[in-house]
Amino acid sequence: MPRESLPLVVDDLSTFAKSLRAQLLKHESPQPPGHQTLLNMLARAAGHRNLQTLQARPPSPPTAPMPVAGPHSDIVRRTLNLFDTQGRLQRLPAKRSLQLLALWGLWMRFDAKRPYREREVNQILTAWHGFGDYCTLRRDLVTQRLMARTPDSSVYTKLPARPNEDAMALMRTLRQRAQ
Secondary structure: OOOOOOOOOOHHHHHHHHHHHHHHHOOOOOOOHHHHHHHHHHHHHHHOOOOOHHOOOOOOOOOOOOOOOOOOOOOHHHHHOOOOOOOOOOOOOOHHHHHHHHHHHHHHHOOOOOOOOOHHHHHHHHHOOOOHHHHHHHHHHHHOOOOOEEHHHHHHHHOOOOOOHHHHHHHHHHHHHHH
């Protein structure tokens, strides 16, 4: 039976290695992980939920980074590289300043004039990111005061926040990509 070729693209080799190392250290068995477990660890280190989601993702041809209109600061360029051509956040960066800037790209996906149930927030976040951790994103949106939630966390609302220059440039470019 021929083996299926499965491409694995890693945006940041250092982050990939750190994630894989952390997973190997958490592996509690004295034996090395089995074949399937190791495949799942590799897929998770690359930003996928597991091997099955990596296999289910349609293969995308390698593309050059999209040209960015206008001059942007280094942090905006690095944050834009975290988003794919459709504007989906592909991975959560380790650097907090990039994480915070990336949140603006998700914040802009919510309508300020309506309340959202937690399930709806999860659905929107799931649609606009590709690494399967909507809980962290939802919590960060609230912590950074981009969204508010009721004490029982049943209703969320988008807060009227004032983005800085970098956040404005990021959101403007993401809107251009969507067109």
